[in-house]
Amino acid sequence: MDRFAQFLHRQLDIDLELLRRARQDAETGTHHTCLITPIRGFRECELKTRLLTTHQHCGTGEGPCDELGESYPPEDERGCPTRALIGLPYTDRPGYAPRWRP
Numbered sequence: 001m002d003r004f005a006q007f008l009h010r011q012l013d014i015d016l017e018l019l020r021r022a023r024q025d026a027e028t029g030t031h032h033t034c035l036i037t038p039i040r041g042f043r044e045c046e047l048k049t050r051l052l053t054t055h056q057h058c059g060t061g062e063g064p065c066d067e068l069g070e071s072y073p074p075e076d077e078r079g080c081p082t083r084a085l086i087g088l089p090y091t092d093r094p095g096y097a098p099r100w101r102p
């Protein structure tokens with residue numbers, strides 16, 4: 001589970017860096033194509049980070065999805081369906097393992 005969590009946190013860090021560059025480009029008048037506005041992108045990163053925090057213990061027996069009986073077994077790095085879904089936007093990033101697909 002730790003490797004998957006590390007992967008997700010790394011992707012969020014990458015997103016945040018890309019958004020910071022896009023915001024800087026906007027502020028300095030430099031034009032690059034960005035499909036989402038930086039404000040929305042930062043909000044989405046905050047959403048994913050909050051979800052990861054809420055579900056960080058799922059699959060260990062101490063997460064909210066464990067209580068609901070919806071977590072994955074300990075050997076499944078994803079932890080729970082929510083964590084698996086958070087990884088879905090990053091399936092094309094280096095390091096994403098096919099077995100992590102929801």
Ligand SMILES: [Zn+2]
Pocket residue numbers: 054055058063064065066079080081082083
């Ligand atoms: Zn969960």
